[in-house]
Amino acid sequence: MTALLEVLHLTMRFGGLVAIDDLSFTAHDREITAIIGPNGAGKTTVFNCLTGFYKPTVGQLTFHGRGQPLLLERIDGFRIARAGVARTFQNIRLFGQMSVLENLIVAQHNALMRASGYTLLGVLGHPGYRKAEKAAIELARHWLDRIELTDRADWNAENLPYGQQRRLEIARAMCMEPKLLCLDEPAAGLNPRETAQLGDLLRTIRDDSGIGILLIEHDMGVVMGISDHIVVLDYGRKIADGKPDEVRRDPNVIKAYLGEPEEAPLPTPVKADLAEEGRL
Amino acid sequence: MAGGVLGEVAAPARSIDWAASLKEAALAAAVALVLFLPLIGMQIVRIEGGTGLQFRLGWVAIGVALVFVGRLLLILLGGRSADLLAAAARPFARLPQLLAPYSLWFGLAGVTFAFVLPFLPFADRYVVDVATTVLIYIMLGWGLNIVVGLAGLLDLGYVAFYAVGAYSYALLAIHFNLGFWECLPLAGLFAASFGVLLGFPVLRLRGDYLAIVTLGFGEIVRIVLLNWYPVTKGPDGLANIPRPTFFGMDFTRNPAEGETAFHEFFGLPYSGLHRVVFLYFLILILALITNAFVQRVRKLPIGRAWEALREDEIACRALGINPTNTKLTAFALGAMFGGFAGSFFATRQGFISPESFTFIESALILAIVVLGGMGSQIGVVLAALVLVLLPELGREFEQFRMLLFGAAMVGIMVWRPRGLLAHREPTIRLHPADAGSSP
Numbered sequence: 001m002t003a004l005l006e007v008l009h010l011t012m013r014f015g016g017l018v019a020i021d022d023l024s025f026t027a028h029d030r031e032i033t034a035i036i037g038p039n040g041a042g043k044t045t046v047f048n049c050l051t052g053f054y055k056p057t058v059g060q061l062t063f064h065g066r067g068q069p070l071l072l073e074r075i076d077g078f079r080i081a082r083a084g085v086a087r088t089f090q091n092i093r094l095f096g097q098m099s100v101l102e103n104l105i106v107a108q109h110n111a112l113m114r115a116s117g118y119t120l121l122g123v124l125g126h127p128g129y130r131k132a133e134k135a136a137i138e139l140a141r142h143w144l145d146r147i148e149l150t151d152r153a154d155w156n157a158e159n160l161p162y163g164q165q166r167r168l169e170i171a172r173a174m175c176m177e178p179k180l181l182c183l184d185e186p187a188a189g190l191n192p193r194e195t196a197q198l199g200d201l202l203r204t205i206r207d208d209s210g211i212g213i214l215l216i217e218h219d220m221g222v223v224m225g226i227s228d229h230i231v232v233l234d235y236g237r238k239i240a241d242g243k244p245d246e247v248r249r250d251p252n253v254i255k256a257y258l259g260e261p262e263e264a265p266l267p268t269p270v271k272a273d274l275a276e277e278g279r280l
Numbered sequence: 281m282a283g284g285v286l287g288e289v290a291a292p293a294r295s296i297d298w299a300a301s302l303k304e305a306a307l308a309a310a311v312a313l314v315l316f317l318p319l320i321g322m323q324i325v326r327i328e329g330g331t332g333l334q335f336r337l338g339w340v341a342i343g344v345a346l347v348f349v350g351r352l353l354l355i356l357l358g359g360r361s362a363d364l365l366a367a368a369a370r371p372f373a374r375l376p377q378l379l380a381p382y383s384l385w386f387g388l389a390g391v392t393f394a395f396v397l398p399f400l401p402f403a404d405r406y407v408v409d410v411a412t413t414v415l416i417y418i419m420l421g422w423g424l425n426i427v428v429g430l431a432g433l434l435d436l437g438y439v440a441f442y443a444v445g446a447y448s449y450a451l452l453a454i455h456f457n458l459g460f461w462e463c464l465p466l467a468g469l470f471a472a473s474f475g476v477l478l479g480f481p482v483l484r485l486r487g488d489y490l491a492i493v494t495l496g497f498g499e500i501v502r503i504v505l506l507n508w509y510p511v512t513k514g515p516d517g518l519a520n521i522p523r524p525t526f527f528g529m530d531f532t533r534n535p536a537e538g539e540t541a542f543h544e545f546f547g548l549p550y551s552g553l554h555r556v557v558f559l560y561f562l563i564l565i566l567a568l569i570t571n572a573f574v575q576r577v578r579k580l581p582i583g584r585a586w587e588a589l590r591e592d593e594i595a596c597r598a599l600g601i602n603p604t605n606t607k608l609t610a611f612a613l614g615a616m617f618g619g620f621a622g623s624f625f626a627t628r629q630g631f632i633s634p635e636s637f638t639f640i641e642s643a644l645i646l647a648i649v650v651l652g653g654m655g656s657q658i659g660v661v662l663a664a665l666v667l668v669l670l671p672e673l674g675r676e677f678e679q680f681r682m683l684l685f686g687a688a689m690v691g692i693m694v695w696r697p698r699g700l701l702a703h704r705e706p707t708i709r710l711h712p713a714d715a716g717s718s719p
Contacts, residue, residue, distance in 0.1 A: 081600035095591035099706035112581040153710035
């Protein structure tokens with residue numbers, strides 16, 4: 001188990017609003033790291049910084065994916081994806097008018113692009129491209145089998161039920177053969193059975209492919225059940241970091257989720273009044 | 281407006297509210313009156329010493345009365361008018377999907393027909409000429425389909441590339457004495473570089489904004505052509521553009537000294553039709569090459585990336601697709617085919633001027649792509665046939681033919697809002713086509 005992603009002093013400001021405030025944490029491979037926190041805590045902003053959709057105001061994001069460590073805050077979003085960081089979106093972003101299989105093939109764009117000689121060889125029908133395409137279909141089929149969508153491979157993605165769309169988006173990200181998989185609320189809108197399936201899928205992905213998973217999730221059942229490591233955010237600040245059991249007992253976390261316990265002492269005059277009425 | 285009003289009135293109109301219906305119809309009649317008064321009611325006539333206005337109030341009254349009655353009928357039919365419309369459209373709704381498995385046969389039949397057309401008994405010069413025009417628009421439609429249909433980038437200035445292709449060929453042929461076949465790739469290359477030139481500033485734009493910028497680009501090119509007199513001869517246009525040759529043989533009655541003309545080589549009597557038919561076959565082959573290329577590229581990673589970009593650009597970036605390169609290749613390749621078509625246009629006409637490259641051409645090509653069904657190759661053929669042949673067939677109706685044309689376009693959009701053939705076949709299948717695809 002080695003460090004896959006090191007986030008150091010990450011800060012993101014939008015004008016006067018501080019969405020993330022000096023956040024540092026490490027995600028390892030062969031581990032599921034969950035980022036949790038109340039709504040508006042800045043979880044998705046962390047993802048957007050990681051995957052190049054935002055440029056962080058301050059901070060260093062070091063990714064130990066393939067070979068040399070990469071500083072993610074310095075490169076374009078699509079290059080981050082090429083380096084091995086795949087992500088899914090809170091509001092599913094599939095290619096709706098394309099078939100399920102096509103969605104999975106598009107995810108292998110860069111490998112296929114090289115095989116097609118940047119289109120030139122492909123237009124001429126070079127056998128090398130045909131072989132690469134076959135391999136791409138095999139990989140897609142492997143993931144279709146795992147998410148149990150093989151029968152619907154030729155459906156348009158937009159015609160799938162919601163739960164299957166969620167699974168397809170994960171499969172699409174996995175077809176990129178990433179080193180780090182970032183999932184933004186994958187269990188949102190799933191029924192309990194689908195949620196359980198999702199948990200199994202994520203666990204097998206972690207164990208079989210040896211990649212790291214970074215997970216944003218509200219469903220505490222999922223988070224506590226499958227995470228190896230949890231980072232808790234509140235108002236952009238890290239308030240806890242550790243194993244599920246530790247985090248679950250952390251008073252700061254309980255406070256952030258359930259609010260302040262009402263133990264604040266009552267002002268003295270009120271106390272006196274209440275005592276007079278015999279209610280205290 | 282009519283649609284919205286109809287919708288509101290239609291739903292609750294089970295028990296007829298006569299007062300409201302009459303009021304509604306009167307309102308429609310009033311709008312019609314305002315429109316018809318200048319359109320139908322006034323006619324400019326020649327009188328001694330100039331022109332004058334003649335009023336035709338009788339016609340206006342007839343028009344307004346028709347609108348009143350028609351509107352009233354629509355209201356009285358209530359919700360059923362929409363139902364009737366839907367019922368009329370229903371038989372066609374699944375047609376494209378049912379025909380999809382046979383599209384190869386339709387394509388083959390179409391190509392065969394196109395190849396024998398000039399030899400059919402009714403094919404005189406006029407027919408072949410019109411067919412050539414249709415083919416130019418089919419080729420332009422297929423080229424623009426890359427940009428609009430596949431990559432989803434709304435381009436209202438496509439005619440600019442057509443113009444660049446035409447002027448490239450004309451200038452190269454006139455000044456450097458190059459033949460059609462040498463100029464063709466060069467013209468394509470020039471047009472493609474213009475595509476990239478347009479592509480760069482609009483990389484971040486989508487939809488309406490992109491449409492406005494491309495519209496401006498088309499106009500810039502036309503205005504430059506109009507004003508750069510030393511090179512383009514401005515509004516005078518470029519004349520005496522060399523005609524294409526058949527393996528070096530001219531299509532002239534009396535060829536230059538030491539050269540052989542087409543009819544002499546084949547021992548045929550001279551006929552002006554030879555060149556027309558040759559041009560027809562030339563554009564047919566160019567169009568088929570365009571089609572083959574687009575069909576092929578659609579199944580390559582770049583083609584799938586275009587479609588993915590159309591569907592969701594953010595997801596594309598998250599998958600490691602470089603949006604800049606993908607968009608620029610779409611612009612460049614689309615422009616290249618526009619350039620090829622432009623060269624053909626120049627050699628066919630023998631004369632070009634900026635007047636041939638106005639915005640209305642862009643609009644027509646875009647209409648072909650949209651009416652055909654975005655991204656559908658056969659749809660483009662159908663739409664080009666409709667949009668080019670309809671005004672031709674309508675010639676007998678004189679000034680009403682544009683009205684007819686407009687009515688046809690409205691009709692298509694009402695009955696098939698996503699284009700004539702909106703069905704999209706996946707570029708790759710895991711299961712055979714009849715094993716059941718999307719519901």
